[in-house]
Amino acid sequence: MEMSPEEMQKKKEMVLSMCVCANCPSWEECGEEGGYCFPTIAKSGCITEEKGCICGGCPVTEKMGLKNVYYCTRGSEKEQLGM
Ligand code: SF4
Ligand code: SF4
Numbered sequence: 001m002e003m004s005p006e007e008m009q010k011k012k013e014m015v016l017s018m019c020v021c022a023n024c025p026s027w028e029e030c031g032e033e034g035g036y037c038f039p040t041i042a043k044s045g046c047i048t049e050e051k052g053c054i055c056g057g058c059p060v061t062e063k064m065g066l067k068n069v070y071y072c073t074r075g076s077e078k079e080q081l082g083m
Contacts, residue, residue, distance in 0.1 A: 012038055018059045025052040026072065036071035037064075039079075044072040 003011065012035065021027055021034030030046035037060060053069040055061055068080040 008040060012040060015041075015060050015064075018063075020054055020058045021072065024054045026050055026070075034072075036075075037061075037066055037068075037077045039076045041076065043075055047072040 015038045016033050016035045019034035021036065022029075026047055026049060028044070028046045028048075030044075032044055032046065033041075035041045036044060037055065050070055050073055055066065055069050055071065060066065064077070066077050068074070068077055071077065071080070074080055
């Protein structure tokens with residue numbers, strides 16, 4: 001089922017509010033907000049080295065049933081699932 005743009009925006013804000021990327025060893029501070037698992041948020045433009053991923057401990061992983069990691073370097077959940 002497709003979400004309306006308003007619903008997508010709300011969901012994106014929820015994801016960003018819970019995101020723990022900024023505490024991750026792979027994090028690089030370059031003005032990004034995290035939330036890389038979300039389909040409308042692009043991969044990171046500054047994180048290039050995978051030095052550990054703490055997505056598994058993020059509330060978004062449980063809430064949305066995410067299956068992957070390293071969304072910042074490998075792409076959103078949808079991308080990594082080949083959707
Ligand atoms: S699952 Fe990872 S990328 Fe997604 S909001 Fe949580 S910490 Fe950020
Ligand atoms: S997606 Fe994973 S590896 Fe990338 S910054 Fe967020 S927690 Fe760290």
